[in-house]
Amino acid sequence: MSDQHTAPLLRLDGLHVHYGKSHILQGVNLEVRQGEVVSLLGRNGSGRSTTMKAIMGLVPPSAGAIRLRTRQLAGLRPHTICRAGVGYVPEEREVFHNLTVEENLRMGEQPPVDGAAHWTAEQMFDYFPRLKERRNTRAGSLSGGEQQMVTICRSLLGNPLVLLIDEPTEGLAPKIVEAVGQCILDMRRRGVSVLLVEQKLAIALKVSDRVCVMGHGQIVFEGTPGEVAASDRLLADWLAV
Secondary structure (H helix, E strand, C coil), X not given: CCCCCCCEEEEEEEEEEEECCEEEEEEEXXXXXXXXXXXXXXXXXXXXXXXXXXXXXXXXXXXXXXEECCEECCCCCHHHHHHHCEEEECCCCCCCCCCEHHHHHHXXXXXXXXXXXXXXXXXXXXXXXXXXXXXXXXXXXXXXXXXXXXXXXXXXXXXXXXXXXXXXXXXXXXXXXXXXXXXXXXXXXXXXXEEEECCCHHHHHHHCCEEEXXXXXXXXXXXXXXXHHHCHHHHHHHHCC
C-alpha cells in the first residue's frame, strides 16, 4: 500500500471538458499517489473514459489543471505527455496488426524515466506466457484477449510513472482477467501508479488502494474498496446497471 501522506504524483483540479455543447466533465478533482492503484468506477456515460482522455491530451480540457508532479499537462500534446511519464492503455486495444507480437512490444520501448521502474520484453513474457508462445505471430491474428495483453505490455515498456488503463478485462476469459489483475498488483509493487477504469467490480476492489466513483461528470464518492463493498446505497445509486 502507498503512504497516504505522500504528495500526489498525478493531480486533477476542477477539470471540465465539453464536447460541443455537452458538458461532460464538471469539475473533477482526483489524486493518484506514487505506487497507488486508484479505480475509477461508474456507469457508462459517467465521464470515466473522458477523464482518461483528458489526462492523456486526447480531448482538450475547457477548464482546470492536470499536474504530473509539478508539471502542468493540460494543453500539452499526447506524445509530450507520454514522454513526461504517463502511459495509456485504451479500451480499443490498438495494436499494429501487421507487426508481430515482439515487434509490437519493441515499438513501445523507451529509455528509462527518472524515478520510474524499468521494464523489459522478457518480463512481459513472464506475465503472459501466451504472448511468448506467439511472439512471432502477427498481432492482427491474435484474439481480443491476446491483443489486450500486447497493449498493456507495450504501454509498460514505456516505463511510465503512472499508467492509465481503460477497461482492461472487457471480454476476456477468467484466466486472463486474473493474469491482468496480477500484473497490475506487480506494477504497484514496483512503484508504478495506476488509474484504472474497470466494469468488473470484484477485480477493481481486489487490486485498488482507493476507489473513486463518478456520476454525471463528477466524483461522487471516494473511499476504500471495503467502504464501496459495504455500501448498498452507493452500489444501487451509482454502480448497479
